[in-house]
Amino acid sequence: MDYLPIFLNLKNEPCLIVGGGPVAARKAETLLQAGGQVSVLAPTFHDLVLKLRDSECVTLIQKVFQSQDVRGFKLIVAATDDAILNAQVAEAASAHNILVNVVDQPSLCTFIFPAIIDRSPIIAAVSSGGTSPVLARILRMRIESLIPPAYGRLARIAADFRTRVKQAIKDPQIRRRFWENVLSGPIAELVFAGRDEQATEHLEQAITAETSGNESAHSGMVYLVGAGPGDPDLLTIRALRLMQEADVVVYDRLVSPEILQLVRRDAEKIYAGKQRNRHTLPQAEINRLLTDLAKAGKRVVRLKGGDPFIFGRGGEEIETLMNEGVPFQVTPGITAASGCAAYAGIPLTHRDHAQSCTFLTGHMKDGRLIDIEWNQLSRPGQTLVFYMGLQGLPEICSRLIQHGCPADLPAALIQQGTTQHQSVFTGTLKTLPEIVSRSGVKAPTLLIIGSVVRLREKLAWFRP
Incomplete structure (x- = not known):
């Protein structure tokens, strides 16, 4: 260990910065955040330093540095672009046993500034010992993503x-x-x-x-968590944290295996998936299961593909939880429409193609689509997104043509979007059903209809 990591109490303590440039200003701001009384000494001052003089905790000393200037300070920073002057500051500070930092010269330092994660009163710091400050900042950013400000x-x-x-x-x-x-x-x-x-x-x-x-x-809690469209990298930070803290995870068919691998290994996993005409657990039983697990004191994650509140029956589940007095939280996820469209290179809105976007369910009942206003959907200048529309694809395309949409209106079906198994099938309202039927496509899929589909030729970027 090249340096001992310590945390200094600098509240109301006198600190000196030698140098008047942008680097000196940044160091002064850091010391001010720690509560220090900061003096900045230099013959001239950059505008960034001059802005600090409005603070009652900052004193500007306009002069050339001399060795006796270090007296009375608890901590000193040399932040000039003159290597000889920096060495003189370090020598004077060491002679008086004062902690000193010389910017970009670790060999002259008795302390160094780490990359700081500030969640006061929680403070974390990362240091490379002065060997690679950029790497320390990269690690800080990664740690910050794991530590919410709360x-x-x-x-x-x-x-x-x-x-x-x-x-x-x-x-x-x-x-x-x-x-x-x-x-x-x-x-x-x-x-x-x-x-x-x-x-x-x-x-x-x-x-x-x-x-x-x-x-x-000891009451448990239910967390309705959106797992996103499939790519584990699209999980929110909160979703990942909850998955790794859960006692029980109740998950759907649309949650990818790669995402399930991120669940805490000793957590109980309960499959509650739904496939066409076959439900592993009826919705009422899922609602009761979540309630019973929480009342047993468990931390329960209800993990749903996409977003819990977009065709995910999240509203039905929390209604039961509320009626039973079970505490819950909802963590949104990236819904399939935005995730799959982005990975397919199809913008859902575009000022030259679509000024609105409509999300619909393509679920079939008794061979017919449920409650759809075809006349409204046939208007130009919009994008239609059908979730679970694979089975109903021929009827969707036929109905839209019948109600005024041009037969050559572009359409795309995305299979397993955002994953390494993604496939995109493009055509028109007239041709897409036949293209899909020949391709052996299987769920999960997403159907996008509108002139924005033409943009895929230029904007496709994801190559599984």
Whole structure:
């Protein structure tokens, strides 16, 4: 370990920056965020530095640096473009046992600035020891994507209850287990969803339940999570986190195997998929299953392809949860229409082709499509997107032609969109049904109809 990672308390402490350029301004901003009293010393100042003088915590000292200028400071940064001057600053600071950082010269530093992930009061830092600051920043960005900003609020709520929990739960091991459940369970998720007041109420209840030994008071929660159209990279950060924290995952047929591999390995997985004319679990049984699992204290992820609220029956499921008093949250996903269209190179709207876009279900009942206003759908200047439209494709195309759409209106059927198995079949209302029937296409598919399909010839970019 080349450097010891430490966190300094700089609140109201005097800090000196030697240099008046943009780099000095950036270092000053960092020290100000940490609460330091910052003096900037240089013969001239860049505009970015001059803007800082409005802060009561900043003092500008316009002069040439001399060794005695380091006296009285707790921390010093040399941020000039003069290597000799930087070395003089480092030597003067070291002579007075003052921490010093020389920008881009690690050999002269007694401390270095890391790449910072600020979720105050939670702070994380990444450092390459000065060997590759760019790599440190890349790692910081990756870590930031895994740490929601709400972690800071969660830490403050935990701090408010820390003394009370310590008094109520004497056993250190039980207390540690309690905090692990609080900070990685439903209470934390309430904070992430912006429901701090409700999270506080649940924490109060959890303390009471723990001290009274009332296990029934430990309530589970259901998370309706959109898994997106198939590509695991299109999962939201929250969806991935919930999948890796769930006790039980109830998933649909449209959730790809690659996405299921990201679920916590010891989580129970329950298949509730629906195929045409064959339901593994009827919807009423799925609703009851989610309720019973949550009431048993489980963290349940209801994982749905695409988005739970777009032809995903998410509304029906949460109605049952609400009636049963089961807490729930909804995590949206990228719906198949936007995901598959983007990967197929077909924009759903375009000012020269389509000023509106309509999502429809292509489900068949008794051999007929359900409740569709064909006259309205036959108007020009729009894009039609049919979910689950493979079986009804011939009737969809025929009806649109009957109600005024030109037979040569472009249409595309996307199979397993966004995945490495994606296939796109293009034609017209007249030709596409025959093209698809010869190709042996299988669900899941998405049907797009409109002149925007012509743009695929130029805009197709994804090559599975």
